[in-house]
Amino acid sequence: MNGTMLYRPGDSILHRADPRAKIAVIVVVLILALTTTRIDVLVALTVAVVVGLAVLARITPVSYAKALVLIVPLILLLTLLQSLVQSGAAIATIGGVSLSQAGVLLGLGIGMRLFAMGICFYGFSVTTSPSDIALALNKVGVPYKFAYLTSFAFRFLPLLQDEARTLLTAMAVRGSAESSSRHPLRRGRAIVRMLFPMLAGSMKRSGDIALSMELRGYNLPGTRTFYRTLTFRTSDALLLVGLVLLAGLLVGMQWYLPAPFTEGA
Amino acid sequence: MNVDAPALKVTDLTVRYEDADRRALDEVSLEVVPGEILGILGPTGAGKSTLLQCLAGVIPHHEHSAATRGDIAIFGRPIAEFASLSEITETVGLVMQDPEVQLVNTVVREELVWGMENRGIPVPEIEQRLQRAAELFDIAGLLDRFTHALSGGEKQRVVVASIFCLSPKIMLLDEPTSELDPAGTESVMDAIRVLADEGVTVVVVEHKIEELAVYADRLVAMREGRIEAVGTPREVLEGPAAQDRPQVLDIALQLRAQGLWHDELPLSVPAAVTSWHAMTTDSHLDRTLT
Amino acid sequence: MNTSDAVIEIDNVEHIYGGTTKALAGVSLTIRRGEFVAIIGKNGSGKTTLAKHFNGLLKPTNTPGAVRLHTKDGRTIDTRNSRLHELASTVGYVFQNPDRQIFHDTCREELEYGPRNLGADDEALARKVSETLELVGLEGREEANPVHLSRGERQRLAIASTLVMGCDVAVIDEPTTGQDRAESRKILDSLAHHHARGQTIVIISHDMALVAEYATRVIAMRKGHVLTDGPPAEVFSQREVLQETNIRPPQAAVLGAELGLRGVLTVTDAVREMRDALHRSPSRPLNKVG
Numbered sequence: 001m002n003g004t005m006l007y008r009p010g011d012s013i014l015h016r017a018d019p020r021a022k023i024a025v026i027v028v029v030l031i032l033a034l035t036t037t038r039i040d041v042l043v044a045l046t047v048a049v050v051v052g053l054a055v056l057a058r059i060t061p062v063s064y065a066k067a068l069v070l071i072v073p074l075i076l077l078l079t080l081l082q083s084l085v086q087s088g089a090a091i092a093t094i095g096g097v098s099l100s101q102a103g104v105l106l107g108l109g110i111g112m113r114l115f116a117m118g119i120c121f122y123g124f125s126v127t128t129s130p131s132d133i134a135l136a137l138n139k140v141g142v143p144y145k146f147a148y149l150t151s152f153a154f155r156f157l158p159l160l161q162d163e164a165r166t167l168l169t170a171m172a173v174r175g176s177a178e179s180s181s182r183h184p185l186r187r188g189r190a191i192v193r194m195l196f197p198m199l200a201g202s203m204k205r206s207g208d209i210a211l212s213m214e215l216r217g218y219n220l221p222g223t224r225t226f227y228r229t230l231t232f233r234t235s236d237a238l239l240l241v242g243l244v245l246l247a248g249l250l251v252g253m254q255w256y257l258p259a260p261f262t263e264g265a
Numbered sequence: 266m267n268v269d270a271p272a273l274k275v276t277d278l279t280v281r282y283e284d285a286d287r288r289a290l291d292e293v294s295l296e297v298v299p300g301e302i303l304g305i306l307g308p309t310g311a312g313k314s315t316l317l318q319c320l321a322g323v324i325p326h327h328e329h330s331a332a333t334r335g336d337i338a339i340f341g342r343p344i345a346e347f348a349s350l351s352e353i354t355e356t357v358g359l360v361m362q363d364p365e366v367q368l369v370n371t372v373v374r375e376e377l378v379w380g381m382e383n384r385g386i387p388v389p390e391i392e393q394r395l396q397r398a399a400e401l402f403d404i405a406g407l408l409d410r411f412t413h414a415l416s417g418g419e420k421q422r423v424v425v426a427s428i429f430c431l432s433p434k435i436m437l438l439d440e441p442t443s444e445l446d447p448a449g450t451e452s453v454m455d456a457i458r459v460l461a462d463e464g465v466t467v468v469v470v471e472h473k474i475e476e477l478a479v480y481a482d483r484l485v486a487m488r489e490g491r492i493e494a495v496g497t498p499r500e501v502l503e504g505p506a507a508q509d510r511p512q513v514l515d516i517a518l519q520l521r522a523q524g525l526w527h528d529e530l531p532l533s534v535p536a537a538v539t540s541w542h543a544m545t546t547d548s549h550l551d552r553t554l555t
Numbered sequence: 556m557n558t559s560d561a562v563i564e565i566d567n568v569e570h571i572y573g574g575t576t577k578a579l580a581g582v583s584l585t586i587r588r589g590e591f592v593a594i595i596g597k598n599g600s601g602k603t604t605l606a607k608h609f610n611g612l613l614k615p616t617n618t619p620g621a622v623r624l625h626t627k628d629g630r631t632i633d634t635r636n637s638r639l640h641e642l643a644s645t646v647g648y649v650f651q652n653p654d655r656q657i658f659h660d661t662c663r664e665e666l667e668y669g670p671r672n673l674g675a676d677d678e679a680l681a682r683k684v685s686e687t688l689e690l691v692g693l694e695g696r697e698e699a700n701p702v703h704l705s706r707g708e709r710q711r712l713a714i715a716s717t718l719v720m721g722c723d724v725a726v727i728d729e730p731t732t733g734q735d736r737a738e739s740r741k742i743l744d745s746l747a748h749h750h751a752r753g754q755t756i757v758i759i760s761h762d763m764a765l766v767a768e769y770a771t772r773v774i775a776m777r778k779g780h781v782l783t784d785g786p787p788a789e790v791f792s793q794r795e796v797l798q799e800t801n802i803r804p805p806q807a808a809v810l811g812a813e814l815g816l817r818g819v820l821t822v823t824d825a826v827r828e829m830r831d832a833l834h835r836s837p838s839r840p841l842n843k844v845g
Contacts, residue, residue: 005411130371155371158413163655170656173610174720175643175672193658200702201654208366211327215359216431217383220351227378227391309705309735362733416598443733446598446761448801472735475806509736512764512806516825525833534806538813545833 005154006125013235014057014127019136021236022124028243029120032250033113039105040260041250042112048246049116053123056239064122071118075111082107105261130154131228139230163201167194270341272435272466273297273320278335280315280324280490289315289331291490297435299340302457302467304481304498306474308508311487313470317437320468322353340434358433362440364420368412373404376412377427384431394430401459402426403452418449425456429465436460438469442476454480475511478502478532498532513537560587562625562723562755563609563646569617570604570779578604580779581620586724588627591750592757593766593787596776597801602759605776609726609757610646611639627723644673647717649727653709662688662704662712663697669720687719691745707738711745724755731762743769764805767791767820775802788820 009015014022032045053059061068083091086103093099128136130151138147171179171190179190213219273296280290290312297303305313315331318324324331327350337344339356347353361367370376377398381391399405402422407415415423421441428436438457442450454476460467471477477484478498486494486506493506502510503518510518513531517540520526528540563586570579579601586592586609596602607613608622611634615622622634624645634642647669650656659665666684667675675683688694691711693704701709710730717725730746731739743765750756760766766773766787773790775782777800783790791797791804794812803809811819816828 009409131375151371151375152369155369155412159365166650166652166655167658169612169639170650171658172639173612173643173648174656174669174716175640176668177638177640177672180639197654197658205366208361208363209369211323212361212367213369214327214350215321215323215354216380216428217351217354220383220385223385225382225385225388225391227382227388308737309707440733447803448597474736512822512825513810515822516807516810516829519822519826520829520833523830525830534809534813537810541814541829 005130005158006122007129008126009129010057010127012057012127014053014123016235017056017127017239018230018232018236019128019132020140020230020232021239022128023136023140024240025243026120026124028247030117032247033116036254037106037109037113038254038259039109039112040257041253042109042116044253045246045250046112046116046119049119049123053119057123057127059123059126063126064119067118067122071111071115075108075115078111079104079107082110101261135226135228135230138226144224160198160202163198164194167197270338271296272299272301272340273468274336274338274341275316275320276336276338278316278319278333278337280312280319280331280333283330283332288490290319292335293490293492295485295492295495297466297468298483299434299466300461300464301482302461302469302480304477304484305468305470305487306472306477306484306507306509307487307493310489312490313487314439315490316487317359317439317468317470320435321357321359321437322347322350323359326350326353354431354433356433357435357437358428358431360421360424360428360436360438360441362443364417364424364444367424368420371411371413372408373410373412373415373423374408376423377408377430380427380431394432398426398430401463402429402456416449417445418452421445421449421453422456425453425460429460429463433465435466435468438467438471440470440472442471442473450476472509474502474507474509475533478511478514499530502532503530560589561585562588564621564623564625565605565608566619566621566623567617568605568608568615568620568622570601570608570613571616578779579608579615581617582779582781584774584781584784586755586757588723588755589750589753590755590757591746591769591771592774593770593772594757594759594774594776595761595763595766595802596782599778600776600800601779602774602776603728604779605774606726606728606757606759607648608634609724610634610648611637611642612648624723640672643669643722644720645723647720647722647725649714649717649725649730651729651732653706653713656713656716657701657709660700661698662693662701662715665701665712665716666719669716673720683719683721687715690748691715691718692741705738707734707742710734711742714742714745718749718754724757725749726757726759728759729761730758731760731765739765763791763803764807764821767805767808775800788818791820 029049033042036042050061083099083103084097086100086106088100088102090098091101091104134147134151137150138144168179168190171193176190178186181187275293275295278290278293279288281288293316307313315324318328319333319337322344325333344353368376370379377395378391381394399408402425404422404426407419407423442453445453450473457467457469458480481498483496484498484501485492486501494501494504501507502514511532513534517526517530517537528544531537531540565582565584568579568582571577582605594602594606604613608615614635624632624634624642626632626645632642632645657665659668663684666687667680670680684697688696691714693708693711693715701712704712714727714730730742734742739762746756747769770787772785773787774784775790775797782800783793783796791808792812794804797804807822807825808820811825811828816832819825819828
């Protein structure tokens, strides 16, 4: 069982790609998404991400359909809010309340932005093992001890999840209706009760973990060797070239094409 | 390092924790023979873990809340001469009770190489030790597995293997099978035999007396911070210091007290059966019953 | 068989994890009031999966499969139709790790938690709490903070917190893991005291010697099936059957069987039977061959 880890071992192009290249992809997608609210650019970006994942990692929308189910209502809500808040020409009037076109476009835009970033992160997580992430971070300049923390987190996350689940279940088997309640406030009370033993357990355990790491030379001064190396290959260079072209295309769209649905310049 | 010296020599070791009403260890003296498997038994609170932590240098280098007196020498070299815990761990490895806190990487292969990477061991050497350990401890099939998904026995075996990769001459194991089921216990016992075959001196704290009695070379019985008995398993388990004995030994002792057991005292079922056959087909028996 | 004594009815229960792993394959059995049942088997045999069906932690994955609880006030509950907390008053469950089920700062509050959830009244509760603490060997520790208890004491506290609820059946998962012999006995004695007062108990355990001594009924599991089910003497005498699944009966039982003696389950039995055998005429064969 993989617990919360989204990572699934595999041999697709993205799986085999250098994690540094993948990090670069995320950074660029993030920048592109966050620097515009133009609906046409964001849709194009989203389509690029979806198609890219499908082709390079064999991850089709079917895999993240469940997440979509959560995001769609969120996007609609955002759109509705923005349409009420933004001023400008109305696209529709419902019962005396006008929904501005600018607002609708803005809302949809923000929604698409979330969408694009979300799918991008998902694709990264599924194709990159935690140890790759740590190694890549270290190779791009993050000091080892910080880079290592990412894989450390992934190592212990399933354990914490397991503990939380057992604690909540232990409450239920002693008659507590709260811990399995759907009512957020009541369930919240149960979660608070669960936090104390969890924190106490974690603190005690972290002392032992620290000792265990110390015993295996974690704090030794001097140079550390790395068993695994990352090789940046031609396929990775091609991925980056593709990324640059995409960025160029999207930026070019913003400069040379007028924003859709607007009346003139 | 003096290879003629005892692997570990403890002289009048006394330890008292802050706020404790009695000493955790009270003038303990002990010598560990190089290459032997030494078992330590005793009830909770006897000081067994404290002793191991002192032998590993955890007390006082990591655990600062204990006041200590006395000496420990590792292959003749006083422990006080070691500059740090890290230096001690080059010779002495420690395996603790809970496998969960000793695995700190996501994948088994990573876990095995991690300690070696930390020490700056060159990559070809890492590869060699990795393959060796994988073969010795039968974990070659586990190398690509996630550590959190292993069974208890597999986890402990990986821990032992990863510390073995650092080539310690002495391995200390603190109740390594306590959280494990019989299959897991057996896999750790096998790992201990592998260590001994490789010439590593092993000191193991263990409650499972029936297993320990069979593979330990010598036993130490402790109680309330003091050593009550040292000797071969038979010697120690026969005596009053042992709180717990293998059932077959218990049976033989009770029969001996009734004048009914004349053969050697058994530590395992096969030994008991052999002795029984020897005693019941013995002409001596015919004489006593006529 | 008096079916009115039935308290848990497992009817053709199957359980498949993740669509592929069949942990339980059509098991049917009945737990009767007043029994002290031990479920044994190696990891993956389905023993934990089975036990988790008793209180609704797991539900059968096959449609005809059913788990029915018969309460002392005459109701019959199908676990499939109930929420977990609704079954708490009928079947209690103590998890293996005490630290994952202790939530309060005092033993008293910890014991009060369950009964309060079930709507207990204060007066009677205070008395019950003291009684239960006494029965688990923690008398007078009402105001102690669980953090200051030893692991064995915390395990007893966790057990007490469930027993105080007065469920029809108490299920305890591995009550003695990680404990030394003396503490393991204290824990099993606590269970035995409650059993003597009418509490139906089910434990999952790897400690065959304790199972042989304390249980009235042993259910051995293998690959999702019940391998054998009966009184300990009967189950542990089926050595070939148990050997298939790596279950090792206590040394006394094995020795008794190897020597061709009958009715040997514990050390006491072995001493008695072996003494009697030695006093029999030497012309009669004392040990069977093969």
